[in-house]
Amino acid sequence: MPYRSILQREFDHQLREHVGDPLMYAPSQKLSVISEGKVLFRWSCGEDFEFFDLASLTKILFSAPLWVRLLQHSSLDVKDEARVYLPWWKNGDGVTVEQLLIHSSGLTWWKPFFKKIKEGSLQKRREQLIELLKKEVPENPGQVCMYSDLSLFYLGLIAEEVFQKSLMDLWLETKAQMGYESLHFQKANQLSHKKSSYAPTGFSEWREKELQGEVHDDNAWSFGGVAPHAGLFGGLEDLENYLLSMRKLSLGDPACALKPDFAQRFFQRKTPKSLGDFGYLFMKPTKGASSAGRFFDDSSFGHTGFTGTSIWYSPKKDLGVILLTNRVQLGVDLPHFKVYRPLVHDLVGQIVLGSEWGER
Structure with a gap:
């Protein structure tokens, strides 16, 4: 039996030993494990869909490469105040670009x-959106960290200002640069592919309908489906190629026209x-x-x-894990996925690295 199949079967066995039926946590799941520059094994369960709503992975699949490129090719300094580029944000005194990048801007x-x-x-x-953002008043910028979608709204507008291009045009450039094939926004909230090819994501109270192929994030939907914080849909292969590119950059090798010394700052x-x-x-x-989970040490980076x-x-x-699910199809407030996701990573670490628990 091929080594990949052995690892896949062992993971499936261990997971079911720990949780019983994985479908209690999400009705569609795909997993890819990467080590030493190659896909070590893949695993899936539930109904098979080509595209998943990637939600906030948009922040690192789109906004992060865009901002690496921006820092490479512009005179922008992360210590600059955001108001240098967004003079209409009168309430943004003292908020720097860097604080927006690291979620310490004081925004809700x-x-x-x-x-x-x-x-x-x-x-x-x-x-x-700009009219709404004009009114936002940060609290104690630089003194607290709070993960904030609002920070990405300002960063998207700064990128548009620096490049003098629309967010959609910047996405198309980023898509070409990164070599993405399946990743896409639903521009104007219109389906790019057959509805049945998308993993469903549950009922939207605001839109009063079941969502399938329509972005789950209501703010991204209201922006027209194109946003710097959420809205991308895609499949496993593009994310594998993305992770392999990030691996190269972390090792000091250029990838996708991005320079390692700039990317490593991220x-x-x-x-x-x-x-x-x-x-x-x-x-x-x-x-x-x-x-x-426990195997991913402080050198690690990623997003949920x-x-x-x-x-x-x-x-x-040298271990990477990609997990795609539509857990929100079962409801947005179910707490058990917070236990399930780190367990998946722990089992991968245990199987691949060969020790019971990782050292942090």
Whole structure:
């Protein structure tokens, strides 16, 4: 039996030993494990779908490469105040670009802007968003860390200002640069592929319908389906290629026209552990409470998505795990997925690295 099949079968056996039926946690799941520059094994269960709502993985699949490119090719300094590029944000005194990148801007984590933004062209929706963002008042920037979707809204607008291009045009450039094939936004909330090819993501109270192929995040939907914080859909292969590119960059090799010295700034911890666990746009493992479990040490970087997605990579252990699920199909408030996701990573670490528990 091929080694890949042995690992896949062992993972499936161990997972079912620990949790019983994995489908209690999400009705569709795909897993890919990467080590030493190759896919070690894949695993899946439940109904098979080509595309998943990647949710906040958009932050590292789109916004992070975009911002690496921005820092490579512009005179922007992360110590600049955001108001240098967004002079209309009168309430943003003292907030730097870097604070937006590491979630220490003092902005709240989320607001239901979708209740105030009316339908229209992407440009009209953008103008409405700016009017809402003008009113945001950060609290104690630089002194606290709070994961914030709002930070990404400002970063997206800064990128548009620096490049003098729309967010959609910047996405198309990023897609070409990164070599993405399956990743896509649903521009103007219109399906790009057959509805049946998308993993469903449950009922939207705001839109009063079951979602399948329509972005789960209501703010991203209200922006017209294209956003810097959420909205991408895609499949496993593109995420594998992305992780392999990030691996190359972490080792000091160029990838996708991105320079390692710039990209590595995004992977490194930028916040004191007493404040939070962030690099530039990437998450870092939170000791004792990481979604990546116990094997992913402090060299690791990655991100999670609200719909039940995640990507994590440890340069120290040369181990990467991609998990795609539609856990929100079962409900958004079910707490048991917070236990399931780190367990999946722990079992992968145990099988691949050969020790019972990882060292942090």
